[in-house]
Amino acid sequence: MSRHYLEVLDLSxxxxxxxxxxxxxxxxxGYPPDGLRGRTIAMVFEKPxxxxxxxxxxxxxxxxxxxxxxxxxxxxxxxxxxVSDVGRVLSRYVDGLVCRVYSHSTLETLAANSSxxxxxxxxxxxxxxxxxxxxxxxxxxxxxxxxxxxxxIGDGNNVATSLMQxxxxxxxDFAIASPRGFWVPEEETKxxxxxxxxxxxxxxxxxxxxxxxxxxxxxxxxxxxSMGFEAEREQRLKAFLPLYRVTRELLSHxxxxxxxxxxxxxxxxxxxxxxxxxxxxxxxYDQAENRMHTxxxxxxxxxxxxxxx
Numbered sequence: 165m166s167r168h169y170l171e172v173l174d175l176s177x178x179x180x181x182x183x184x185x186x187x188x189x190x191x192x193x194g195y196p197p198d199g200l201r202g203r204t205i206a207m208v209f210e211k212p213x214x215x216x217x218x219x220x221x222x223x224x225x226x227x228x229x230x231x232x233x234x235x236x237x238x239x240x241x242x243x244x245x246x247v248s249d250v251g252r253v254l255s256r257y258v259d260g261l262v263c264r265v266y267s268h269s270t271l272e273t274l275a276a277n278s279s280x281x282x283x284x285x286x287x288x289x290x291x292x293x294x295x296x297x298x299x300x301x302x303x304x305x306x307x308x309x310x311x312x313x314x315x316x317i318g319d320g321n322n323v324a325t326s327l328m329q330x331x332x333x334x335x336x337d338f339a340i341a342s343p344r345g346f347w348v349p350e351e352e353t354k355x356x357x358x359x360x361x362x363x364x365x366x367x368x369x370x371x372x373x374x375x376x377x378x379x380x381x382x383x384x385x386x387x388x389x390s391m392g393f394e395a396e397r398e399q400r401l402k403a404f405l406p407l408y409r410v411t412r413e414l415l416s417h418x419x420x421x422x423x424x425x426x427x428x429x430x431x432x433x434x435x436x437x438x439x440x441x442x443x444x445x446x447x448x449y450d451q452a453e454n455r456m457h458t459x460x461x462x463x464x465x466x467x468x469x470x471x472x473x
Contacts, residue, residue, distance in 0.1 A: 167472045168275040168282040169462065170268070171290040172329040173355055177363060179470070180333055181309075184300045187454065187461035199464045200229025206258040208250075208274075209285075210236040210265045211391055215428060215452050216285050216293070220262055223460035232258065251277030259473060260466070266392060281472045283462070288322060288392065289352070294427050295326035296458035299334055301451045302382060305423060313337040314425075315380035315418065317373050318408050318435055319400070320348035323386045323427050328367065332356040335363035341376035342369075343403045373407060373414055380418040382447075384425035385410045385435045401434070410436040415445070423447045 168174060175183070205224055209217065217233070224231045236242060241250055251274040254261060261282045265271055268287040275282040284292055299309070306312050314331050316324050320342045328348060331338035338356075340348065347353070347369060360367045370376055377383050388404040389397045415422060424440050426448040432438040441448065466472045 166279055166281050167470075168278075169292060169466075170271050170275060170282065170284045170287075172292045172295050172326050172333060173359060174292070175333075177333050177335075177359075179465075180296070180299070180330065183296055183458060183461045183465055184303055186465060187296070187300050187457040188303065190460055190464075191454070191457045195223075195226040195460055196464065197226070197228050199227035199460070199468060200224060203229040203259040203467055204257075205229060205231045205260045205262055205463070206254050207231055207233045207285075208236065208239070208254075208261060208263045208265075209234070210270075211286065213264055213285075215455050216264055219452075219455040220285065220459050223456050223463060227460055227464060229463075231262075247273040248277040250274065251282075252279075254278070255280040260463070281466055286322065289325065289349075291322045291326045291427070292330075293455065293459055293462070294323055295330035296462065297451050297454040298327055298384070298425065298427070299330050299336070300454045300458050301425065301447055302336065304450065304454075305447065306381065309334045309336050312382075313339065313380045314382045314384060315377040316340040316384045316386075317376060317410055317414070318342060318385045318404060319346050319388055319390070321386060321390055324348055325352045327384065328353070328356045329359060332359035332365050332367055333363060335365045337366045337368075339368035339370065339376040339380065341371060341373040341408065343408065344371055346400075346403060374417050377414060377418045377422075380422055382423050382425050383410060383415055383418050386427055387429070387431050388435050405434070409434070410440055412437060412440060412443075415440060421445075425451060428452055 255278040264285040268289040
């Protein structure tokens with residue numbers, strides 16, 4: 165039975181840290197050109213993408229593998245073929261599935277019916293590949309996970325959920341400030357708190373952005389209106405603005421050398437001031453680059469060291 169990476173906590177603490185350290189090594193020393201030799205990865209995408217698609221395809225190529233990009237509109241899924249059949253059939257053709265989907269239940273069904281590893285490239289509940297890149301960026305800046313605090317300001321969405329769980333897993337303190345009604349789902353918060361008990365991390369939930377960023381080494385935000393929530397735009401902006409916008413004034417409550425993080429795409433003037441997003445303390449382009457390195461690391465480890473297949 166193959167293992168899958170559908171959420172951060174599908175990896176152990178040791179595995180997650182190994183993936184980060186391997187990605188750091190790949191970035192500095194280069195990729196093993198035969199890391200995915202003879203392997204083909206199917207990329208099943210229901211949602212548009214810039215960073216996810218190109219980072220994965222570049223990582224696969226650099227490791228000597230091949231890929232098939234499969235937009236869901238080009239598959240029989242668009243005509244109502246059961247997801248379970250897609251999982252059973254595709255896993256007979258390829259060595260892994262990288263899937264960017266609307267519903268996390270689609271991933272769970274694919275994984276339950278796939279004989280090869282399924283990797284979550286984004287769902288409505290989790291974004292574990294982004295979290296790997298985020299923690300790699302933290303490690304690059306601080307050279308450690310010990311004594312570090314990350315603050316997230318805004319919607320308790322899939323990015324916030326995976327970031328919270330990644331910090332809890334690795335021992336990084338985490339605080340999130342969201343308006344009531346937009347918090348990380350209770351069941352996902354419970355998982356993070358359980359992981360934090362094991363690692364010693366502190367997890368704080370609040371509706372006060374200043375409280376969340378106090379003493380933070382990194383201040384992170386995401387768009388207030390994610391894909392699939394466009395119909396709620398007016399309601400969401402009313403709930404988030406102006407209190408939850410990351411401004412220079414809000415950043416002043418973090419540590420003097422605190423860095424700004426964002427998973428992109430960024431809406432300058434909504435969730436963050438342009439002066440912060442494009443300022444000298446921003447590491448969002450490093451995060452974007454690190455998507456490629458951590459995805460390469462994950463794929464390499466899955467097939468060459470962890471032997472998930």
